[in-house]
Amino acid sequence: MRDIGFLKVADLRIFTWRVRNRNELYSQKRSPEFECGGQRWYALNPTVSAKSPRLIAIDPHISSGQWHSNAQFSLGMSNIYDPTVFTVQHAHHRFTKQASDYEFQRFIAPGKLFTIREGQTRPIIEDGSVDVSAVIRVVEDSKGVVWSRLVTYDSKKETGYVGLINQGATGYMNCVLQSIFFIRSLRRAIYQIPTEGAVPTDSIALALQRLLYNLQTSNGPVATTELTASLGWKTRDVYMQGDAHAFNRLLQDNLESFMKGTSVDGTIEKIYVGRAKSRIKCTDVDYESVMVEGFDDIELNVGGMKNLRDSFKDYVAVEILDGYSTPQFGLQEAKSGLIFESFPPVLRIRLKRFAFQRGADGFELVPTTGRYEYPTEIDLSEFLDEAADRSTPWLYKLHGVTVHSGDLKGGYYFTYIKPDRKEGWFKFYNDNVTRVTEEEVLGNCGGESIGTPSGSTDHSITPGLVKTSTKALLLAYIRDSAIDEVLAPLRDEHIPRHLRMHTDDETTESTPDEKKNLVEEQSYLDVKVVTDSEFSRHGRFDLATIDDKNYPPSDLPTFRVLKTERYAAFKKRVAERLRHSETKFRLWVMVIRQNKTLRPDLCISENEWSIFVVNRPNLDLTSDKQPELCLYLDLISDDPTEQDLARESRLLLLKFFDPASQTLNGVGKVYVLQSDKVSALVSAINKKMGWRAGSPLLLYEEIKPGMVEPIKQDRTITQCELHDGDIICYQPADFEQEMWRHGRYSSAIQYYDFLYRQVIVTFRPKDNAGTTAEFKLALIKDETYDEMAAKVGERLEADPSKLRFWTTYAGDGALKSVVRKELNESVDELIGSGPSSFLILYQRLETSAS
CATH class of the missing domain: 3.10.20.90 (Phosphatidylinositol 3-kinase Catalytic Subunit; Chain A, domain 1)
Structure with a gap:
């Protein structure tokens, strides 16, 4: 199993049992019970009739009725004569009274259990028998939130702080705003910017004041819509991936402008600006250039460095310049170096996590690798100029860590903050605030890439088990001697009267009906379900029209769902309304990709106990300001010869372009294995359409509006970079050769261009x-x-x-x-x-x- 990062293992158990006969292979047999971490467990073994294995924690019958056990685990099958012939899947889960079992949805295809795979000499099942093994690692949970879904969690009650609602992809912005909120000397100054009489959606300063005041006084997560409106952002802007440092720069520049000529003019410089002296001295002639400049953050190299101190040493290291241009002496050899004259009260550090590297197609941006450490305190006096004032120690304490989990293409942000000397660390991830240990803050974000266990369908935001690397990008240190001033609590007189009155009036003037409607709006979300029927009628881009002001929205079945409704209950409602058996369909979460297309992304596990949490690892579409969720209904085929959902399969959506009728329509979906050649996809399409086997087809990938590309059929699905939710358009190859009268299109690419x-x-x-x-x-x-x-x-x-x-x-x-x-x-x-x-x-x- 994979490394679990900073989490501590409470107990580990390996348990193996043998399935010995045909009846046990074709029916889901219960294993003997075993114990791990003070909890009793059993498993339902995988079967060759496509039933997936399940791990079940037995209810300990605690008097309170509530219990939980956090486990990372593996379930596998191996040959009884040669255990090196095996298949295994890994996952992690928070087992509770409401979610006491975990089912693997993508296990090995049943037919592969009896076949000899490449590089092996035996099948997994031999002589009608197979060994089934479970490895369980129960982890400690001192804060009570490890792998928790946090559906009914009350941040204010548990921590005293509230989060910020994610409008779509604004997690990076939320991290910056929380960081500003906790630098209390800055918050105090922001409150003093004159804004009386302004309109929040037109005034960045007032919108920010109101947001900070709401963070200070609200009992629930705070909206950021006024601020984004004041910045001139539209709907599309809040769904675009952004950068925390760039947004902080945008906000800081605006704040400096608003503060000019006021009583708080110069606050940004006082809090964040230090001074550094750069010096270039020629080695062979008498020439020296010295420049002193202010800085409000420092960007440090991470690649090749072990820790923050190494990065500072690298930053101030002397560099030899060959061919430095001087006014009097022309090109000379020189030494270049930098030394700090002072550091600011709040020191912001950017960690350079990516670097340019020469590749086959030129230079490309690649992430740095390896472990990197940053301390809870650091003495920076060794990096100061000899003439610097050392009467007060230059000791800095770690105050905040902004983290990005993902890669260059996308991901999500969260931040750790230590509000003052006495309090511990808190994690701010959009609308949730949780207490965390110092070990997590220091141990989870060093930059090592820790992959999600293969086959896991539990994609919750989980320290140490995320799919891509989790790295600290921004650090905030406060000088120890300045902490009491920078983090001094605010008093009522620091808050402008017009701000208190206006915001409080909005709260007190709500009628009982308005409050009831607000609670209901925040407790429910609308869930739209895209079916193959609608897909077949949809003749444009994507699977359906959801948010396109140029075209009316598709008429999709819509459900009003309580956010705490059990997933099983919701699925039953879907089955009854759409007249399908509950066992004959799956639901996939649809997400807005970076290219603005809406595609199926995550198959909802039957283990999910609430519809509200299934899409949390992607865009937070279930926020109070975006109360809609889109799902794709995936009908399960009755044909046993068709590829179904499996560990290495891909869900591809199909569209048929008919040159004769000049139409483009959805034709459902197909599953293919990653290792399959595209020719397997052609065979599946011919079968689905009832065409002669081997009929030549032209295939295209619908990437986004304006980008449709041919697919090379001699490659594998992996080589074509096809993923779950991708749309494949096809047409008969012979139509390409015919000539069509003016105004008609002979290829799908031409027709897509027309659309x-x-x-x-x-x-x-x-x-x-x-x-x-x-x-x-x-x-x-x-x-x-x-x-x-x-x-x-x-x-x-x-x-x-x-x-x-x-x-x-x-x-x-x-x-x-x-x-x-x-x-x-x-x-x-x-x-x-x-x-x-x-x-x-x-x-x-x-x-x-x-």
Whole structure:
């Protein structure tokens, strides 16, 4: 099993039993009971009839009715004569009264148990028998939150602090805001920025003040929508992966601007700015260049370094310059170095976790590897200039650690903060705040890549068991002599009266009905289910239309779900409404990818006890401000010859482009193994369509609107980089060779390009006079004004030259400007490149428009 990082093992047990006959192989037999970590366990062995193995913790019948046991475990099958012939899967789970068992959904395909795999000399099952083994490692849980789903968890009650709601992909922003909140001297100064009379959505300063005040006074997680609105962000912006350091820079620059000329002018510099002296001295001539500059953070190299002190030594190390240009002496050899004159009260350190490395295609950005340590305190006096004031020690205490878990393509942020001298450490991950140990803060984020156990379907955010590397990116240290001032508690008089009154009034003025509605809104979420029926009717990009202002949303079955509703109960409701057997379908969480497509991403394990938590490792779509979740309903085939969900399988969605009818429709899904050649996918499609085996097909991957690429059929699924939820479009190969009359498309790529360039524009009478109602037209973005006017004229049975058009503003549809006929602009130019308005106003004229 994999390393569990900072977590401590309480007990370890290995237990093996033998399945000896055909009946036991084809029915899920219960193993003998065994004990580990003070808990009794048993397993249901895997079967060759596709039933997956399960590990079950026996209810200890504690009087309180509640119990939990955190275990990392493996279940495997091995040949009775040669244990090196085996298959195994790993997972971890918090076993509770409500979730006392764990089922592996992606175990080995049953047929492979009897076949000899490459590199082996025996099958796993031989002579009708197989050994089944369970390895269990129970871990300690001193804070009571290890691998907890935190569904009913009350951060304020448990820690005294509250979190921030994730609007989509704003975890990086939440980390920065929590860090600002706990630098109390900065928070005090922010409160003093004059904002009376401002509107929160138009004033960054007021929005930030209100957010900090709510963090200080609220009993539940705080929204950030006012702040993002004041920054001018739109919906798409909150779903884009961001960088914590870049956002902190954006906010800091704004704060410095707001503070200029006020009583708190210079606060940022006082808290965060130190001074460093860089010196370049020529070795052979009498020339020296000295420059003293301020700095508000330091970026340190991590690659090749063991710890923070090594990184500081590297930062101030003398470098030999060969060919340094001087004013008087030309190019000279010189020594370059840097020394600090002072460090600020709050020292922010950026750890350089990525570096450029030469590859086959030139330089590429790659992550640094290896363990890296940062201490809870560090004496920085050795890095100071000899003339620096040493009357007060330059001892710094660790205050905050901002962490990124993932890779260059994406991931999530959380932060650890130690609020003051006396309190311990807390973890802030969006809306949840939990107490953590110092061992976790120091031991979980050193940068080692720890993979999720193969086959695990429990993707909860878990220290030490995450899928990609978990690395500290930003460190905050406070000078020991400045801690009491920087972290001094705020008093009521520090908070502006207008801020207290306005925010408190919003709370007290709520009527009982409003409070009831708010509680209900925060307790429920809407769950939309994408079915193959809807997929087959959907003729555009993705599986359905969810949030596209240019097209009406797909009519999807929608369920109002209490966030604490058991997953089994929810699935039963889905089965009853859509008329499917509960055992004949699975549900997949759909997430918005970085390229803005919506795809199935995570198959919900039958172990999930609440629908609310199933998508937490991805975008937090279940936040109070984004109360919607999309699921894909995956019907389980009755055909035993079809590949089904398995350990190394991939779920691919299929679309058929028919050149004859010029249509594009969904055709359900197919499972393929990662090791399969694409030809296996072709065979599965021919079978699904009822076409002759071996019929040649052209395959394309629908990556995103505007990007559809051919798939090379001599490669494997892995080589083609196909993943769960990818969409494969296909068409008969022979159609590509035929010639089609004007306006028809012979290949899927041409048709996709047509869809990408198509736009639905609403035309409305400018003065709303007459009886003509507004109407919609499908236009192509590169069509000209003349072409657009001709189509509108045809629809209105009017002379196109006697029509005048006006563009409108996005959102409210207000009149913007008249369209100048002589420019003959394209439709794309008319609707705008920014926030687009798909509404154009028109007016009939008696004479030709000029």
